[in-house]
Every structure is written in structure tokens, then in C-alpha cells.
Amino acid sequence: MSHDQNFKNLILDYPHQALRFFAAEEAGGIDQATSILPVRQEQLQERLGERFRELDVPLLVEWPDGRREAMLFVVEEESDPRRFSIHRLAHYCLDLAELLDLTRVVPVVIFLRGTGAPRALALGGDRHEYLRFRYLACELASLPAEPYLHSDNLVARLNLPNMAYPAARKPEIFAQAWRGLLSLEPEPERQAKYLDFIDIYAALDDNERRVFQAHYPDEVHAMSTFAERFTERGLKQGLQQGLEQGLQQGEAAVLIRQMERKFGALSEAQRRRIETADAETLLTWSERILVAQSPEEVLR
Template sequence: MSHDQNFKNLILDYPRQAIEFAAASEAARLGEDVRILPLREEQLKERLGERFRELDVPLLLEWPDGRRQALLFVFEEETEPGRFSIHRLGHYCLDLAELYHTERVVPVVIFLHPGQFRETLSLGSDTRVYLQFSYLAWPLFGLKARDYFDSPNLVARLNLPNMQYAPEEKVDVYAQAVRGLRTLEPDRERQIKYLDFVDIYANLNEDERQRYQQDYAEEIKTMSAFADRFIEQGMQQGMQQGEAAILMRLFTRKFGSDSAETYRPRIESAEPEQLEAWSERILTAETPETLFH
């Protein structure tokens, strides 16, 4: 899954928390009664043509009393700042404003990696500026992870691995992201879904995974109990494909993505009884070899 799709899912699943984290100055004025609605992609694609990107995330905010005009939040993700086009974003925001009859638009751009990116656009002559455009830059790489270790905002906690930290802090950063997911998200399926998100961006190596298992043994017991319940639920559904997918997630989490891809064909072709046996051993297996033998 691409970085863009990861962030699109995150914003769609947690729109209010994304706004509170990325645009705190704007979020402070929203209030609890505001409705946040993702805009329909079919309409955007039809009306905006080539300027529409499926991975952009425009959110429409509406107030039930009707006293305040609709407000558009436009989220865009750029892994590499060098690819970012402020002209394209400006076009996009103007098109959305016209389409939804509002001049209240807040553009937000997520940057994952350091680099140069243009923050303002001015069109005019020597005597006058006729169009001034800017946006809220959200450079995750520049935020200090430790400042958000105890944040109650789930979007912030999940993004700890994308922030700034010393190499020796990596395992602690990963652990705080997982702890945030476990304590702030009660839904079991979303916990599994966003464990993948944390794993992808933390990208722990084998030594770091072992250190996490040693330093955070008590928390792993809690996660293991949750995993057991999730596995049991999958088994009750009797779906081989679902069982294999769950085992793949647990395998990737424990042994890393490279090792998981090596064993993927074996896992995905196994019978349900074999998958059940492996699932019971995954939490205690020291290596892939001990799991399968």
C-alpha cells in the first residue's frame, strides 16, 4: 500500500483528530457539533477532471444550525517535497471552492521527508499582487516525537515513527505508538489495521524487534491476549483467507516484512488446521523456522 493511501485511510477514519493535529489553530474554533463529511469521489472526478487525485482527501465541515458557511479542509500528502506543486494545489482549492460555493477553504499538505517546498504563491505585477495563496504545511519529519509520547490524539500517536527522534529512541517511539493505538482505539479491527501503519513507518529491524519484546514484555502480553481473541474470531468465521491474512499480519509484526514475504506463499496455501497450529505458536516462536517446524 502506498504512503498516500495509508494517509488517506488515516484521515478518513479519524478526520477530527487529523484536523486537530495538523491544523490546531483552525480546530480550536470548530466545536463539538460540527459534522465532518468526506466529499464524494465520483462527483469530484467528474467535475475536476485531471486535477482530481484519488489520494487527496477533501473534507466538508457543516454546522447543524446553518449559521456558518461550509468549511473545506483539503488534505494532500507528498512523501518527497520536491514533487509538490503549489500551482496544482491552488487550482484544486479554487475548483473545490467554486464547486461547493464556499470561500472557506483550509489546504493542508503532509510532508514525510525533509526537503525544499514552496509555501506561498503570489501572482501580480511590480505594482500590485492580484492573487496570494498559501497553505498549512504539516512537516511530520520536523516534529519531536518525544513531545507527543503522551498525546491523547490518536493520529499524533500513530505518526510518532514519522517524527524526529534519535536512533537509540526508535524502539521507545514504536512502543509509544503501539500503546497509543491500544489505549485510544477500542475497535479491534482498526487496531489490527493501524498496527500495520505503525509497523510500516517504524520499520524495525530484527535487533530492534527483539529489544522491543524484551523491554515491553508486559505490554506484549496484553497485545498477545488481544491477538488470541482476534485469531479465535477469525477461526470461528471459518475463512481460510481471513485466517491467512491475520497470520501474515502477526508474522510481519514479529519477524519483519522481508521474512514475511519469503513465507507468504506457504502461509496463503496452508489448510485451516495448519494455520490454526501456526497461529497458536506465533506468539512464542523465536524464529520463522521454529514456527513452521
């Protein structure tokens, strides 16, 4: 399980809500009219070369009406604070500021567990301090869950299991996270995706699951209904895809046989093109074979 990827998905799927939750101090001016775009990692690799230090999610925030200058949020998730390097983060922020010609850069670090990482970096001599760097820290494990139990911020609700609460309340926390997911996310695919997220980070044991089932029957029923509906939908989609794939393979096999009877053995590359073509292309080629004088004319 990759915590980095879990949180990267969460931030990319819900960037506005993620910044309002993880970087509340700097996200006050961000609303739904604001454009938030991830900076592509491959672009950074190409332009920064050896200086490139891949972290989680750089997000460029722009105000279309021009009322504010663009701002870059550099968001990193750390499941183990011992792996965190403030020097690496400072380097990366300076690289991005130079590359994108920005001075409004906000580094944000999400600590999943524990603390102890340095919060500031100061460089200087005997008389002056010449560089000071710090970042916004979101320590999920020490953040009280209580104020977020009924939040309309989906990112906050999904992270309830990662926050601080009495151990005996874990089934309740799980229920509130699940209620938030159902009420705030309408798409079934994302509901399934983030039900897994909640389940992973809640990590209910057998006894806690029994408590959840006993005290939250409505949620248990909703989860069961959702699972059945989503599974049935997935099976139908799988059957349809399988049927389409089977028809495509059959059409490709017929076309190969017709072409080899007319033109002789095909090359490996020609066979591969036919076997990987879509149904519409196969239909076009099947019509061309009637008048074509070579395989190249059919596949042009």
C-alpha cells in the same frame, strides 16, 4: 505500499482528530458536534470534468447549529516533496471553492519526509500582487515526538514513528504508539489495521525488536494476546463464512438440477442468477418451482 492510501484511510477513519493534529491552526473551533464529511471524488470528477485534479481528501466541515460558515479542508499527503506542485494545489482549491460556493478553504499538506517544497505562490506585475496562495504544512519528520508521547489524539499517537526523536528511542516510540492505539481505539478490527500502520512506519530492525521485547514485556504480552485473539476470531469467521458459502452453493446446484429436469436446459444468464443468489432467495425460488410453468416464473 501506498503512503497516500495509508493516510487517506487514517484521515477518513478519524477526521476530527486528523484535522486537530494536521491542521491545528485552523481546527480550533472543530468539536465532536461538528459534522465532517468527505467530498466524494466521483462527484468531483463528474462536475469538474477536465479540471478535476484528484488529490487525497477534501473534507467539508459544517456546524449544525449554524454558528459558523462551512469550511473545506483540502488535505494532501506527500511522501516525496519533489512530487508536490503548489500550482496544482492552488488550482484544485480554486476549483473546489467555485464548485461548492465557498470562500473558507484551508489547504493542508502532510510531508512525510523531507522539506524544500515552496510554501507560497505569488502572482503579480510591476506594481501589484494579484494573487497569493499558501497552505498549512505539517512536516512530520521535523515534528518533535516528545510532546505527543501521551497525547489523547489517536492520529498523533499513530504518527509517533514518523516524528523526530533520537534513533535509540525508537523502541520506546513504538511502545507509546501501540499503547495509544490500545487505549484510544476500542474496535479490534481497527486495532489490527493500525497496528500495521505503526509497524510499517516504525520499521524496527531485529536489534530494535529485541530491545522492545526486553524493555516492554507488558506491551509484548498485550500484542501477543491481541494477535492470538484476533487470529482466532478471524479463523472462526472464515470457517462460518466458508460453511455458509458451501451451503449456498449446494442449494444452488440442487435448484439448477430441479429446474433443468422440469424445464430443460437453462440459459447461461439464468444459471448465473441462481449461482449468485443468497440463501433466502434460493429458498423462495425452490418453493416456486412446485407450481411454476417456466424458468421465468421461478426467477421473477
